[in-house]
Amino acid sequence: MSSPHLRLRPDALSQDVLASIVVFLVAVPLCVGIAVASGVPAELGLVTGIVGGLVAGAMPGSSLQVSGPAAGLTVLVYEAVTTHGVAALGILVLATGLLQVGLGLVGFGRWFRAISTAVVHGMLAGIGLVLISSQLYAMAGASAPGSGLDNLAGLPDLFTRVTGPAALSSTAIGVGTIAVLILWKRLPGRLPGVLPGPLVAVALAIAAVALFDLPVATIEVRGLIDSLRLTGLDDFGLLADLGLLGVVFAFTLIASAESLFSAAAVDRMHGGPRTQYNKELIAQGAGNTLCGLVGALPMTAVIVRSAANVQAGARTKASRILHGVWLLLFAALFPAALGLIPVAALAGILVHAGAKLIPVTTIRPLWREHRGEAVVLTATALAIILTDMFMGVLLGIGLAVVKTAWETSAVRLDVDEREDRVTVALSGSATFLRLPLILDTLEALPKDRPVELDLSRLRHLDHACRTALEAWTAHSAGAHASTDGGGPRGAALAAAATDGRRPPEPGR
Numbered sequence: 001m002s003s004p005h006l007r008l009r010p011d012a013l014s015q016d017v018l019a020s021i022v023v024f025l026v027a028v029p030l031c032v033g034i035a036v037a038s039g040v041p042a043e044l045g046l047v048t049g050i051v052g053g054l055v056a057g058a059m060p061g062s063s064l065q066v067s068g069p070a071a072g073l074t075v076l077v078y079e080a081v082t083t084h085g086v087a088a089l090g091i092l093v094l095a096t097g098l099l100q101v102g103l104g105l106v107g108f109g110r111w112f113r114a115i116s117t118a119v120v121h122g123m124l125a126g127i128g129l130v131l132i133s134s135q136l137y138a139m140a141g142a143s144a145p146g147s148g149l150d151n152l153a154g155l156p157d158l159f160t161r162v163t164g165p166a167a168l169s170s171t172a173i174g175v176g177t178i179a180v181l182i183l184w185k186r187l188p189g190r191l192p193g194v195l196p197g198p199l200v201a202v203a204l205a206i207a208a209v210a211l212f213d214l215p216v217a218t219i220e221v222r223g224l225i226d227s228l229r230l231t232g233l234d235d236f237g238l239l240a241d242l243g244l245l246g247v248v249f250a251f252t253l254i255a256s257a258e259s260l261f262s263a264a265a266v267d268r269m270h271g272g273p274r275t276q277y278n279k280e281l282i283a284q285g286a287g288n289t290l291c292g293l294v295g296a297l298p299m300t301a302v303i304v305r306s307a308a309n310v311q312a313g314a315r316t317k318a319s320r321i322l323h324g325v326w327l328l329l330f331a332a333l334f335p336a337a338l339g340l341i342p343v344a345a346l347a348g349i350l351v352h353a354g355a356k357l358i359p360v361t362t363i364r365p366l367w368r369e370h371r372g373e374a375v376v377l378t379a380t381a382l383a384i385i386l387t388d389m390f391m392g393v394l395l396g397i398g399l400a401v402v403k404t405a406w407e408t409s410a411v412r413l414d415v416d417e418r419e420d421r422v423t424v425a426l427s428g429s430a431t432f433l434r435l436p437l438i439l440d441t442l443e444a445l446p447k448d449r450p451v452e453l454d455l456s457r458l459r460h461l462d463h464a465c466r467t468a469l470e471a472w473t474a475h476s477a478g479a480h481a482s483t484d485g486g487g488p489r490g491a492a493l494a495a496a497a498t499d500g501r502r503p504p505e506p507g508r
Contacts, residue, residue: 019312020322022196023066026308027323028330029198030353032219032338033346034069035297037135038077040086042219042338043227045069046331047296053324056287056299057317061280063273065259065266065306066320067287069297071353072123072258073251075130075148077297079388080247082146084238086295090231091238094292096251100285103252109260109281116400118366118373120261121359122380123254123393128357129385131350138347139174141167141217148385169214170344176208177201177348196308198349205345219346221339224331229295251298253393259284259301266303269310304353372403409433411458413441421450427457432464442472451476 027049035045045068052067081089103109130148136155137144140162145154162171184197209216238244263275280301287299309319330337359377367374380396387395409431416423422445430438445451453469455461 013318015313015315016319017322019309019314019319020326022194022312023305023309023314023319023323024326024330025199026196026305027066027068027327029202029341029346029349030071030302030304031069031327032341033349034071034074036219036343036346037074037131037138037350038069038297039081040077040089040297041222041227043222043224043331043335044296046327047224047228047294048291048299050324050327050331051287051290051296052299053320053322053327055290055324056283056301057320057324059279059283059286060276061283062263062266062275062301063317064270064310064314064320065263065275065301065303066309066323067259067284067299067301068305070255070258070300070302071131071350071357072127073254073298073300074350075127075134076247076250076254076388078134084241084244084247087229088235088238088244089297090229090292090295091235092244092247092251092292093288093296093298094231094235095239095248096255096298097285097288097290097292099248099252100256100288101282102285103256104278104281104285107278109256109278116373116376116397116404118376119380119393119396119400120257121362122377122396123257123384124357125359125377126381126384126392128354129381131354131357135347135350135354139171139344139351141170141344152385166215170216170342173205173208173214173216173342174344174348174351177205177345178352180204181349181352193311201349202341202345205342205348206340209342210340214342217343219338219341219343221335224335231293231295250393255284255288255298255300256281262301262303262306266301266306266310269307272315372407376400376403405431406433411438413438415441415445417446417449419449421452422446423452423454425454425457429460430458430465430469431460431462435465435468438465439468439472442476 028046031045031049032042033045035042035048038045049068052069056067077089080092084092126148130151133148133151133155134144137151137158140158142158142161144151162168180201181197184200185192208214209218239248260275260277260280263277263280267274284299284301291297291299305323309323312319314320363374363377366377376396376399379399380392382392383395384392386392409429411426411428411430411434414425414427416425424442424445426438442451453473
C-alpha cells in the first residue's frame with residue numbers, strides 16, 4: 001500500500017511540481033555557493049542536494065522540509081577540509097550518517113529538541129559571523145587569513161586593499177548581489193514570488209560580467225563524475241585520530257540539531273502531518289551515509305529551501321523528491337553553466353545568508369526579559385569565533401546547564417526573630433549552588449538565642465547542603481532542625497540536630 005503522503009490528486013501534483021521547481025531554483029546557487037565556501041568542488045554541493053531530495057526526501061519523517069548542504073556547516077567543513085584534506089571528508093560524513101541512524105533507532109531524535117534555544121541561536125550567530133568574515137574576502141577576490149578571529153581582525157586591512165580593476169569589479173559584483181537579495185522581495189507585483197532572489201542575483205551577476213567584460217573569477221568546473229571520490233574500507237582507519245572523531249561528533253550534533261529545529265519551524269508553517277523526529281533523524285542519517293560514500297558535503301534540513309517549499313504551495317513530499325530530480329538533470333546536462341557563475345556573486349549570497357543567521361531583532365528583548373539566555377547566546381557565539389565550532393557548542397551547552405541548575409536551585413530563607421528563639425524557615429531547593437547564601441545567613445544570626453531550622457518547605461536537599469547544615473547545627477549551641485522537610489535526608493538531619501545522633505547515610 002502506498003504512503004498516504006504520496007496519494008496525489010491532480011491539483012496536489014500540479015502544486016508539488018510547481019513548488020519543486022521553485023525549490024530547485026533556490027537550491028542551485030545555494031548548493032554551489034556552500035560547496036565553494038567549504039573548499040570543495042562546486043559539484044559536490046549539487047550531489048548533496050540531489051541526495052537530500054531523492055533519498056531523505058523519500059523517507060518518512062517530515063513531509064515538507066527540504067534537505068541539502070547547509071550554510072550552518074560551511075565553517076566546520078572548511079576547517080575539516082583545510083586540516084585533514086578533501087579525502088577525509090567522505091569518511092567524516094559517512095560516520096556522521098551512521099551515528100545519526102543509530103541515534104534515531106534508539107529513539108534519541110526527540111532529545112535534540114531539549115537543546116537550549118539560546119545555544120542554537122548562539123551557534124547560528126557564531127556561524128553567521130564567521131561565514132560573513134570569510135566570504136567578504138571572497139567578495140573582494142582575496143584569500144581569507146584562516147580562523148574566524150583572524151578573518152575578523154583582518155577586515156580593516158582588507159577594506160584598504162580593495163584597489164585595482166579585479167578587486168573593484170569583484171567587490172561590485174558581490175555588493176550588487178547582496179543589494180538584489182535585499183530589494184528583490186520588496187518589489188511590487190507577483191514576480192518576486194515566482195522567481196527566487198538568489199537565482200535572479202546570480203543571473204544578473206553573470207549578465208554584468210559578460211556585458212562589461214569584468215575581470216572576476218568564476219567557478220572552476222570539474223565535472224560531476226570527476227568530483228566524486230568513493231569512500232573505501234581503508235578510510236575507516238582515519239577515525240583512529242581523536243581530532244577526526246571530534247569533527248564527527250560536531251557534524252552529528254550540529255546537523256541533527258539544525259535539522260530537527262528546522263522541522264519544528266516548518267511544522268508551524270503548514271497544517272499537514274507533523275514531523276516524526278526519530279524517523280527524520282534516521283532519514284538525515286541515511287542521506288549523510290550516502291553522501292559520505294561518494295565524498296560529498298554533509299546534509300541537513302535547511303529552513304530557507306523548506307520555507308520556499310511551503311510558501312510555493314507544496315502538498316506532499318513529492319515536491320522535495322522532484323527538486324532532487326531537477327538538480328540531477330541540471331548537474332548531468334548543464335554542468336558547463338556552473339563555470340559562468342562569478343565567485344563573488346556566490347560569496348554575496350553567503351554573506352546575506354550569514355547575516356540572516358544572526359538573531360539581531362531578538363537579542364535586545366531577550367536581554368530585557370531573559371538575561372541569562374542572552375548571556376548563553378552571546379557566549380556561545382563568541383566561543384565559536386575564538387575557538388572552533390565544537391568547543392563553542394560544548395561551552396554553550398555547559399553554560400545552559402549551569403544557568404538552569406542555578407535557576408532551579410532557588411532557595412528562600414525566612415528569619416523570624418523572637419525573644420526566646422530564632423526560627424529560620426527554608427523553602428525551595430537547597431543545593432550546593434546556594435550553600436554560600438545559606439551559611440552566610442545562618443552565621444549572621446544572633447548568638448544569644450537558640451536557633452530552630454524549619455525544613456518542612458524544602459522540595460530538595462542535596463548532600464552538600466545536608467552535610468553543611470549538619471555541621472552547623474553540631475557547632476552552634478542550641479541550634480536544632482525541626483520537621484521532616486527535604487525528604488528522608490531532611491528527616492535524618494532533623495533527628496541528628498535534635499538529639500545529637502549522626503544521621504544514617506542514604507540507603508542504610
